[in-house]
Amino acid sequence: MTRMLIVGPAGSGKGTQSKRIAEELGIVAISTGDIFRANIKGETELGREAKTYVDAGDLVPDSVTNRMVEDRLAWEDAAEGFLLDGYPRNRTQVTALDEMLGRLGVELDVVLELTADREELTQRLKKRAEIEGRQDDADESAIRRRLELFDSETAPMIAEYESRGLLRRVDGLGEIDEVNARIMAALKG
Numbered sequence: 001m002t003r004m005l006i007v008g009p010a011g012s013g014k015g016t017q018s019k020r021i022a023e024e025l026g027i028v029a030i031s032t033g034d035i036f037r038a039n040i041k042g043e044t045e046l047g048r049e050a051k052t053y054v055d056a057g058d059l060v061p062d063s064v065t066n067r068m069v070e071d072r073l074a075w076e077d078a079a080e081g082f083l084l085d086g087y088p089r090n091r092t093q094v095t096a097l098d099e100m101l102g103r104l105g106v107e108l109d110v111v112l113e114l115t116a117d118r119e120e121l122t123q124r125l126k127k128r129a130e131i132e133g134r135q136d137d138a139d140e141s142a143i144r145r146r147l148e149l150f151d152s153e154t155a156p157m158i159a160e161y162e163s164r165g166l167l168r169r170v171d172g173l174g175e176i177d178e179v180n181a182r183i184m185a186a187l188k189g
């Protein structure tokens with residue numbers, strides 16, 4: 001059983017790789033971004049709360065996000081291990097996750113970071129905007145905002161996991177299969 005996080009800037013391949021890793025490890029992938037987008041599409045109360053933040057590339061308020069993740073981790077499928085994609089994204093969320101896991105009596109096994117340079121990230125997001133039409137990919141200022149927030153909020157949080165000895169850093173550049181092979185090797189190592 002594995003309990004892990006995947007972290008990295010927008011466009012680094014988190015969503016792409018997390019689905020494959022989860023399948024290979026037989027655990028559930030939980031993406032906060034996917035949950036927000038499904039709720040926005042379904043016009044639920046959570047979707048209405050999240051929409052302006054997601055469209056602008058801002059973080060949805062921690063109180064909303066933390067509650068949503070705690071509810072999702074209580075589902076039966078997460079008892080068999082999980083991969084959290086896109087959460088936590090700042091120190092407040094790290095603390096909240098520590099508390100949630102403490103209440104569940106479990107610990108994280110590994111935190112996987114995917115890296116890529118800013119030019120590649122921007123190119124990937126622009127390409128996805130053409131294919132999937134995500135509002136936050138189509139808007140240059142929302143892309144910039146997401147990358148800035150990664151540097152200011154998420155990178156320090158990753159350093160915290162590094163100091164706990166949980167971090168495995170993997171180069172996210174190259175073909176999807178190639179990156180996946182690197183990840184699986186890093187997880188075994």
Ligand code: B4P
Nearest residue numbers: 010011012013014015016032033054059060086124128176
């Ligand atoms: P996310 O859904 O997490 O979106 P993202 O950071 O853009 O990454 P994503 O996973 O979609 O992209 P990926 O790198 O896989 O978050 C969206 C928004 O939700 C946030 O801005 C925020 O508003 C909100 N949110 C989410 N979590 C939150 C939290 N914890 N707290 C507060 N707010 C939160 O892939 C990008 C593209 O690259 C894809 O098109 C893919 O096909 C392509 N790609 C992947 N690997 C590739 C490769 N090796 N080569 C070429 N292309 C590749």
